[in-house]
Amino acid sequence: MSTLMNISINNLPESVLVEILCRLPCANFIFQCKCVCKRWFTLISSRYFVNRFLRLQIDNKMPVVRTLINRNGEEFLNRIQPSSEVIPRMLKRLQILHGLRKEPVVVATYNDLILCSNTLFDQTEYYICNPYTTQWVALPRPRWGRDTIGTMPVGLICDSPYYKEDGQNDIVGLNDNYRYKVVRILHPNDEFNFDPNGYFYNFKVEIFSSETGKWRELVVSSPKGIIYDTLDYMAFVYNGVLYWSGHRDGCFLVIGLDPFADQECSFTVFDYPEDENFVVECPSVSGGVVRMSDFHRDTRTLYVWDLKEQDDDSVAEGGSKLCLSKQEVYSLDQEMYPDDAQVVQRLNFDPNDEDIFYLEVDGDIIMCNIRTRKWSKIVENTTLDQPLWFYLFVLPWWPTPIPSLRQPASARE
Numbered sequence: 001m002s003t004l005m006n007i008s009i010n011n012l013p014e015s016v017l018v019e020i021l022c023r024l025p026c027a028n029f030i031f032q033c034k035c036v037c038k039r040w041f042t043l044i045s046s047r048y049f050v051n052r053f054l055r056l057q058i059d060n061k062m063p064v065v066r067t068l069i070n071r072n073g074e075e076f077l078n079r080i081q082p083s084s085e086v087i088p089r090m091l092k093r094l095q096i097l098h099g100l101r102k103e104p105v106v107v108a109t110y111n112d113l114i115l116c117s118n119t120l121f122d123q124t125e126y127y128i129c130n131p132y133t134t135q136w137v138a139l140p141r142p143r144w145g146r147d148t149i150g151t152m153p154v155g156l157i158c159d160s161p162y163y164k165e166d167g168q169n170d171i172v173g174l175n176d177n178y179r180y181k182v183v184r185i186l187h188p189n190d191e192f193n194f195d196p197n198g199y200f201y202n203f204k205v206e207i208f209s210s211e212t213g214k215w216r217e218l219v220v221s222s223p224k225g226i227i228y229d230t231l232d233y234m235a236f237v238y239n240g241v242l243y244w245s246g247h248r249d250g251c252f253l254v255i256g257l258d259p260f261a262d263q264e265c266s267f268t269v270f271d272y273p274e275d276e277n278f279v280v281e282c283p284s285v286s287g288g289v290v291r292m293s294d295f296h297r298d299t300r301t302l303y304v305w306d307l308k309e310q311d312d313d314s315v316a317e318g319g320s321k322l323c324l325s326k327q328e329v330y331s332l333d334q335e336m337y338p339d340d341a342q343v344v345q346r347l348n349f350d351p352n353d354e355d356i357f358y359l360e361v362d363g364d365i366i367m368c369n370i371r372t373r374k375w376s377k378i379v380e381n382t383t384l385d386q387p388l389w390f391y392l393f394v395l396p397w398w399p400t401p402i403p404s405l406r407q408p409a410s411a412r413e
Contacts, residue, residue, distance in 0.1 A: 014043060022053045025062070027398050028132060050398055051173040054162065057397040058172060064397065066351035068390035071105040071120065073131075076365055076379050077350075080395060087393075090131035091116060098125070098138065108156040108182070108235060109391040112400050115156040115182060123152055126182060126208075128402060132395070135402040142206050142215045144186055153185040155235030155242040157259060161400045174398065181259045182208040183235075183242055185220075187228055199225020203267075207259050213405035222267040226255060234389055236283060238290050238307075241268075245283045245292075252292070254283065254307065282346045283307070285392060287354030289325075295346050295359070302330045302357065302370060330370040336361070348390050 009017070021044065024030050030053070034041045043049055067079040073087030080086070091103045094116060104116035104127060112132060118125040129136035159178040184206045194200045205220045230246035230253070237243070240260065246253045256268040283292040290307040306325035341362050350356035350367075359366045365379035 010037075010039075017043065018049055018052055022049070022056050026065075026395070027053070028395075031132065031399070047173070054172045054174075054397055062397065065395040067393050067395075068348055068351065069106065069109070069393045070390055071107070072103075073106055073114075075393070080393070086131040087114065090114075090129055090134065090136075093134070094127055094129065094136065098127075100125070106391055107154050107233070109393050110156045110158045110180070110237060111161075111394040111396055113156065113158065113180070113402070114393075115154070117154075120151055123154070123184075128156070128180070128182075130399055130402055133399045133401070137402050137405060139182065139208055139405075140213070140215065142184065142208070143217065144184075144204075144206060151233035152187070153231045153233050153235065153244050155183045155237070155244070157181055157183070157237050157240070157242050158400070159260070162396070162398075174401070176401070176403075178403070179260070180210045180403075183257060183259050185228075185231065185244070195225060197225070198227055200228060201225055203228070205257070205265070207265075210403055210405065218265060220257065220265050220267055222255065222269060224269045226253065226267075226269075231255070234391065236285055236290070236392070238285055243283070243290070282348060284348045284351070286349035286351055289354065291349045291354060293346055293349075293357070295344070297344050300332045300334060300336070302332055304328045304330065304370070331373075332368060332370070333373055333375055336366055336368065336375050351392050351394075 009020075012020075017040075021030060021033060021040075024033070030044055034044050065079050067075050067077045069075045069087060073085075073091050075087075087106075088103075091105075094100070095103045100118055102119065104118055104125075105120050106114055107117045107120070107123065107126075108115035112130055114129055114131065116127045116129060117123040124141055126139040126142075127136050128139065158180040159175065161175055161178045162172065163175045164172050186204045186206065188194070188200045188203060201222050201224075203220050203222070203226075204217060206215050206217055208215045226246065231244050232246065235242045235244050241256045241258045243254050243256045246255070253269065257265060259265065283290055285291075292305050292307065294303045295301070296303070305327055308323060308325055336359070344362075345360050347358040347360055347365070350358070353369075355369050355371045357368050357370050359368065363381050364377050366375055367378045368375040
């Protein structure tokens with residue numbers, strides 16, 4: 001008995017230690033364990049450990065944490081240990097290390113990766129970072145660094161860092177060779193012809209590829225005319241495609257681009273049917289679908305639509321990979337906000353629950369379940385930026401590594 005009492009965790013075989021550490025509830029705790037000693041650091045960094053941890057997470061159906069952050073890396077859902085402020089600390093670190101005048105701002109996200117820029121309106125420097133691993137890479141400057149019109153539509157998209165081989169052993173592991181791309185849609189600036197209504201059909205697009213470490217420029221055509229200034233600068237990713245929303249003739253518009261497509265890149269366009277009674281906005285990915293809404297303040301009515309992929313291959317010319325679902329109507333509780341409320345704006349659907357919707361009412365953030373009609377005030381007198389733009393931030397089972405660039409940082413096309 002005395003011999004057993006003298007055994008410490010350091011005396012355990014590595015196979016037993018792996019099984020113990022792999023059962024910690026999340027990768028964040030495991031990364032803290034890396035600091036215990038060199039043995040633990042080496043063990044946790046091994047491919048065997050990562051694969052075993054992922055396997056157990058899938059078997060136990062552990063949830064993936066999804067939350068929403070603003071351009072300053074602040075969140076209001078309080079799901080990523082807000083006291084640690086890992087994202088703002090990462091932005092401050094980038095400012096110091098790269099000698100920036102101000103802290104960089106978030107301009108795009110993909111899972112737990114964040115695309116930062118030196119400023120919102122004059123984007124000349126880009127950084128891709130993972131705040132939880134404090135890894136980052138500085139991208140080479142794009143050729144067209146200055147956007148003189150306003151904010152620039154930009155997006156980040158990746159191959160999944162995980163892969164799953166469906167076979168007898170059902171192997172799960174990390175994909176070390178995953179790719180990422182950054183896409184910028186440049187303002188036409190009368191470079192391309194437009195019709196009398198101001199619609200452009202061709203756009204210059206810059207795409208950075210992690211495979212080459214370079215930016216490349218190409219002209220992307222659109223089957224329908226687009227007014228550039230109506231495009232949101234925020235992109236969302238759905239089924240491997242980057243999407244931006246906008247308007248055409250007062251109607252809702254979504255354009256999609258697949259930067260990994262083998263064929264020549266082109267926009268796919270979805271038009272919302274013209275209806276002067278609706279102003280459809282706030283597209284967001286929730287519950288595996290893209291949801292959008294319109295809120296009528298006078299009647300306290302929320303109108304919700306889903307955009308889903310078409311089931312067949314018969315997509316007409318000028319059509320889209322997405323189709324509009326049936327409209328749903330919800331009446332919200334009158335007590336959610338007073339009749340004299342001055343500011344009421346839609347924020348987003350919850351990334352984990354498609355029935356949860358957020359409103360900002362006179363500086364307070366309201367969480368409402370549109371089916372049960374239950375609601376609560378989760379933030380009072382918010383200090384978040386106006387307007388309140390939120391990016392989806394996901395903590396997967398294991399942090400996404402940031403591959404180093406394959407070309408020198410100064411390489412350009």
